[in-house]
Amino acid sequence: PIALTKALKVGQPTEVDTNVAAVINKKAFDKTLGYIQEGIGEGGYVVAGGNGDETSGYFIEPTVIDNVKPGDIIEQEEIFAPVLAVIKARDFDHALEIANGTEFGLTGAVYSASEERLERARRDFHVGNLYLNRKCTGALVGVHPFGGFN
Incomplete structure (x- = not known):
């Protein structure tokens, strides 16, 4: 990379x-x-x-x-x-803690082969636009939710 x-x-x-x-x-x-x-x-x-x-x-x-x-x-x-x-991050829980530990929450992404982790991200990752196993850009103004605060 x-x-x-x-x-x-x-x-x-x-x-x-x-x-x-x-x-x-x-x-x-x-x-x-x-x-x-x-x-x-x-x-x-x-x-x-x-x-x-x-x-x-x-x-x-x-x-x-x-x-x-x-x-x-x-x-x-x-x-x-x-x-x-x-x-x-030490582990997945710590990664979610870090991601949710900011004032902003416009967009986030999780890459995992684990359905359990992806479901956990759906439930516990506090962002307006959550991307699972794909790039975290591409939201369209007027189509996707914007706000971006935790």
């Missing part, structure tokens, strides 16, 4: 081979870089990306931060940029 993240092409949205375009403005650019630094300051470490380039737009490399702990700022706040926080 890290190699795939590093292989993503950052560029202009008009270029057909671009995977990740710029964030919307300077404020979002600075805020995202601040989140990355906050994640590092709280004990996380960058395993992919972590840099920005504003020479021809407000580009942030797709960033993966490992060793994030429940309660860390980058685990608690929604970052509307290509930043992924990796949080290790």
Whole structure:
């Protein structure tokens, strides 16, 4: 997964081979870089990306931060940029506890071969859009529920 993240092409949205375009403005650019630094300051470490380039737009490399702990700022706040926080859970119960331990609850996903775990997620994962064994993006405004608070 890290190699795939590093292989993503950052560029202009008009270029057909671009995977990740710029964030919307300077404020979002600075805020995202601040989140990355906050994640590092709280004990996380960058395993992919972590840099920005504003020479021809407000580009942030797709960033993966490992060793994030429940309660860390980058685990608690929604970052509307290509930043992924990796949080290790002891087991499925702990993973649900972590997921439900944030203020936000717009979208979540569970991948499992266990029907019991999938059913448990349906019952106990407190999000507006829950995806089971599929990607956790693709909700349609006006079709799916939005609200996003636990």
